[in-house]
Amino acid sequence: MQARRMVGALFLVALAAAGPAVGEPRHADLLIVNGHLVTMDGEFRVIEDGTVAVEGSRIVGVGGPELAGLFAAEETIDAGGDLVMPGMVNTHTHASMTIFRGLGDDVPDRLRRFIFPLEAAVVDADHVFKGALLGAVEMVLGGATTFVDMYYFEDAVARAARAVGVRAVLGETIIGFPAPDAEIPYGGLDYARRFIAEFAGDELVTPALAPHAPYTMDREHLELVAAAARELDVPVLVHLAETRAEIEQIEREHGLSPVEYLDAVGLLSDRLVAAHCIFVDAADIELLRERGVGVSHNIVSNVKAGKGVAPVLAMRAAGLDVGLGTDGPMSGNTLDMMGLLGYTAKLHKLAQLDRSVMPARDVVEMATIGGARAIDMEDRIGSLEVGKLADLLIVDVDSVHMIPMYDVYSALVYAAGAQDVRTVIVHGRQVVRDRELLTVDVERLKADVRELTDEIARQAARL
Ligand SMILES: [Zn+2]
Known part of the structure; x- marks a missing residue:
């Protein structure tokens, strides 16, 4: 009272x-x-x-x-x-990949053997738009009012977010090989510049740069992205310290951990949102905290892929800003933030063999104001x-x-x-x-997405 x-x-x-x-x-x-x-x-x-x-x-x-x-x-x-x-903040997803939901679920080395070739064969702006519409609708119906996305044709994702009426931080992917929206390696950087100019100042969409990962880009281009982010004053989204193979590759090529390597190329800053951060040690966590990096914790996706459990308790104890993410619907299959809450609490209790860790309020915090802090929007969203x-x-x-x-x-x-x-x-x-849903005709959207699936299934069967 x-x-x-x-x-x-x-x-x-x-x-x-x-x-x-x-x-x-x-x-x-x-x-x-x-x-x-x-x-x-x-x-x-x-x-x-x-x-x-x-x-x-x-x-x-x-x-x-x-x-x-x-x-x-x-x-x-x-x-x-x-x-x-x-409203909840989904700090890491690939909303357009709803069109691939349920494909290649249990395939080993799926990213290189399955996802990249499938995307090269079928993804165009129309797929991205319809997939993002479906993803954004699923997210908003489930209580996410902001989502953080990395994909191709992010201008199409932006149009989908606007149509649904949901807030989004959208990172155009930059990667070291030709991509669905870029004929040459790293063409995403030019695409991103156009996208960022088009959506600058938008009330719902915050355009961003999304260098895919430290292991899919060369050093020169990671540095170019860091410089572009400072010049354009935009957020940067990246996959970081996600697999053991990544740790080994970066150690072999650069003698550093992926976190140290991103610091060396100038990418660690408060504008960076790093997804996963599973394989990070105490020194990495301290470096991430010092630089003000936000972390997206994606437990459902990480568990399903058998990757590991990110040391989120240590991150939070160190004062790092950690939000929750569903990851894309090929990885986590749903974009369900409510479901993620219980999963996050329970998995950390299991990992620690201790029911007292990761209490419910901490989880709600990560899903709301914690996620807002991770994406540097806590002055605008995340609390009532x-x-x-x-x-x-x-x-x-x-x-x-x-x-x-x-x-x-x-x-x-x-x-x-x-x-x-x-x-x-x-x-x-x-x-x-x-x-x-008051904004988009869901029945028509479902029919539109189903119309794409025969061709996608035919292409997937060839892989
Ligand atoms: Zn991802």
């Missing part, structure tokens, strides 16, 4: 500063009342019977029931006791706080598997599923209302 009163008082001060006289209701586009707020703010405040006010793209009020009377709202959603939480962008979820707590609810974090991590996400708001706009 004390905390609630304090929020109310702070809010009145904010109101007075904002203009309208105290006592005069302030305009809001949307008011969510009767919510059980899981704010993920600096104090991890949980507010029962809470209110969230949204004006335009921003959150303008977070507090108790008394807050509702301070606003005159265009629309009011009665959350009926459901959880209201920040006044001034932040209105990216938030209403999670149904009325399903039988959610009853009773003694602890909100336990309920979210160990009981909730993607199907419990009821309503999703991104940038102040309702994208999902009562489990119905």
Whole structure:
């Protein structure tokens, strides 16, 4: 109660500063009342019977029931006791690869023997767009309001993200051989420059550079990407320290760990989001922390590939920013962030033979504000706080598997599923209302993707 009163008082001060006289209701586009707020703010405040006010793209009020009377709202959603939480951040995926979901699942050395040749044979801008639409729809229905993507034709992914109405950090892939959108090795860098210019300043899309990995590029081009990132002031996304083969190759060729090697080429900085980081030692972790690198932890994909368990407990203890990622739908098969929560908690307990490690609140933190920190957007997203962008979820707590609810974090991590996400708001706009997507015709999209599958299956059978 004390905390609630304090929020109310702070809010009145904010109101007075904002203009309208105290006592005069302030305009809001949307008011969510009767919510059980899981704010993920600096104090991890949980507010029962809470209110969230949204004006335009921003959150303008977070507090108790008394807050509702301070606003005159265009629309009011009665959350009926459901959880209201920040939208989740999927810190690593390849959304367009939904079109390949379920292909080559148990093939060894799959990346080189299967995925790269398959992509060379079939991927074009239309595939990327439709695959990204399907991926973005799956993600937003499951409560991800931001996704971080690495692929080809990222401008097509950007158009898909806009169509669905979801926030995205999109990295155009740069790799040392011809790619579906580049006839020459490293052609992705020129493609990226055009893409970044086209989407600079977009309200939902943050364009980025995505050097594929330290082992698929030469040193000169890693350095060129680092310089381009500084020049263009964009995020950089990379796969890092993902396999033993990568560790051995970089050690053999450069006498360094992959983390040290990326530092030597100038890529380690706060603009870098490194996916996986499974094979990192204490010195690597310290270097990543010093440089302000964000890490994406992709446990479902890593376990399915038999790669290993990233030392996330040590990373968090060292103060590294770690978010959660599904990886692409060929690796993790679904883009289900809710499912990832329980998996993350349980796998680390198993790895440590200790049920006390990776508690539920830490997992929710990584999925929300932790992910926002990993991608350097914590000033804008990741928590329910006044001034932040209105990216938030209403999670149904009325399903039988959610009853009773003694602890909100336990309920979210160990009981909730993607199907419990009821309503999703991104940038102040309702994208999902009562489990119905409002932006894209899902039935038509399903038919469009199914139309692609015969040809993809024919090509895959040749590999
Ligand atoms: Zn990946």
